[in-house]
Amino acid sequence: MAESEAGMRLDRWLQMHRPGLGYGRLQKLLRTGQVRVDGARAKAALRLAAGQRVRLPPMSSERAHAPARERSASARPLEEADRAFVRGLVIHRDREVIALDKPPGLPVQGGTRTERHLDAMLDGLREAGEERPRLVHRLDRDTSGVLLLARTRRAAQRLGRALKARSAAKLYWALVVGVPRPSEGVIDAPLVKAGGKGEERVHVARTGEPGAKAARTRYRVIAHAGQRLAWLALQPETGRTHQLRAHMAAIGHPIVGDGKYGGASAHPGGEIARRLHLHARRIRLPHPSGGMLEVSAPLPEHMARSWELLGFEADMAAESFLEE
Numbered sequence: 001m002a003e004s005e006a007g008m009r010l011d012r013w014l015q016m017h018r019p020g021l022g023y024g025r026l027q028k029l030l031r032t033g034q035v036r037v038d039g040a041r042a043k044a045a046l047r048l049a050a051g052q053r054v055r056l057p058p059m060s061s062e063r064a065h066a067p068a069r070e071r072s073a074s075a076r077p078l079e080e081a082d083r084a085f086v087r088g089l090v091i092h093r094d095r096e097v098i099a100l101d102k103p104p105g106l107p108v109q110g111g112t113r114t115e116r117h118l119d120a121m122l123d124g125l126r127e128a129g130e131e132r133p134r135l136v137h138r139l140d141r142d143t144s145g146v147l148l149l150a151r152t153r154r155a156a157q158r159l160g161r162a163l164k165a166r167s168a169a170k171l172y173w174a175l176v177v178g179v180p181r182p183s184e185g186v187i188d189a190p191l192v193k194a195g196g197k198g199e200e201r202v203h204v205a206r207t208g209e210p211g212a213k214a215a216r217t218r219y220r221v222i223a224h225a226g227q228r229l230a231w232l233a234l235q236p237e238t239g240r241t242h243q244l245r246a247h248m249a250a251i252g253h254p255i256v257g258d259g260k261y262g263g264a265s266a267h268p269g270g271e272i273a274r275r276l277h278l279h280a281r282r283i284r285l286p287h288p289s290g291g292m293l294e295v296s297a298p299l300p301e302h303m304a305r306s307w308e309l310l311g312f313e314a315d316m317a318a319e320s321f322l323e324e
Contacts, residue, residue: 007157010037010054011044012134016153018056024110029056082116083124090125092295096155096288097148098125098133101297104144104275108135122149136160140242142257144300145172145280150288158288163239168285172234172244173222173299175277175306176253177265179230183221187247191215191240201260202246215240217247225310229256229268233281244278256306271309273302 008016014026014035033041036055037048048054092099100118102108107117122133133149134156150156162168190205190212205212216237224230230253234244245261248254254262256277267274279299287293299307307313 006048006050008048008153009044009160010035010042010046010048012156013048013054014056016132078121078123082121086118086121086124091146091297092293096151097159097293098151099283099295100147100149102139102144102147102280104142104300104302107141108138108147118147125149137163137239139280140245140276140278142276143278143280144303145297146283146295147280148283148295155288159285162285166237168283170236170280171282172236173279173281173303174232174234174244174248175256175272175303175310176230176232176248177228177256177262177268178253179224179227180219180221180232180251180253185219186237187215187217187219187251189215189247189250191243191246193241200241202240202242204246204250213240214238215243215247217244219248223310223312225312229272229310231307231310231312272306275302277303277306279303 011026011030018026027044029035030042030044034057035042037046038052039055086100089100089102090098091101102118109119110117119135122135125133131152133151134153136148136150136156136159139145139147148159150159191202192205192209192211192213193200193202195201218235218237220233222231222233232248234248236243240246242261245255245258249258249261249266254266256266256268256272257275258266258278259274280297281299282294282296284292284294298304
């Protein structure tokens with residue numbers, strides 16, 4: 001591996017050097033130990049060092065045994081409609097960073113049963129002679145809002161370090177069932193992940209349960225409609241899978257539309273849409289070139305309609321939570 005590629009995650013290095021290898025197939029190769037680094041099995045998140053040797057099975061053999069759907073999807077050129085669609089999501093663009101307003105319902109990456117996803121459209125954001133934009137973090141399929149991309153490998157490394165070091169402040173808006181008491185606090189509850197790819201689920205860890213990872217979420221009630229529904233500002237201090245959804249359900253106030261964690265109680269009925277009401281409103285972190293990058297995204301249509309129905313209006317309290 002070249003000196004200039006030192007520090008890259010193994011999965012991202014493979015995606016760059018083997019663009020024809022579908023995401024689902026790549027993950028399977030990593031899970032089954034068919035990808036080796038210096039002769040040893042390696043996980044997707046391994047940070048590569050200069051001079052290391054990465055070995056994969058022969059590409060021709062692997063592609064021959066890949067599912068026909070995956071082979072055709074990876075080889076399919078980007079349609080003009082998808083190119084226009086992804087360009088329409090851009091809310092910030094500079095020489096090193098692109099920020100998108102991800103719509104709810106669109107997966108960030110693909111899988112065995114997912115052909116249309118954001119990662120497959122990123123070529124639509126590449127200008128002539130440029131590198132392909134890189135994802136630096138994720139949002140759940142049904143979560144909307146700010147999603148950052150790096151336009152260069154250098155930018156990806158610096159943004160990745162900022163996110164890993166918790167130099168980034170993320171603000172989410174959510175509509176939850178009931179009104180949390182106290183109206184502001186911290187949920188400090190370790191989480192355990194279960195389930196395979198596409199079926200991930202987490203729960204609050206029992207004392208001594210193996211696999212538990214620390215998880216902390218700050219919350220503040222911004223407004224409420226009686227005792228039935230409340231608008232919350234959420235700031236995750238860790239970045240666990242489904243953290244905000246699991247934490248809110250754990251304290252008895254599931255996010256509206258989140259049947260996975262809140263069950264039937266997450267659907268209040270009436271004119272409130274049966275869709276997840278969780279939005280990545282704003283992100284602030286060091287810019288790869290210096291200074292601070294701060295980007296905000298407007299509420300998606302279904303949440304904006306719920307805000308209107310409930311009489312909620314954005315105010316400084318909702319935004320200032322990130323400043324504290």
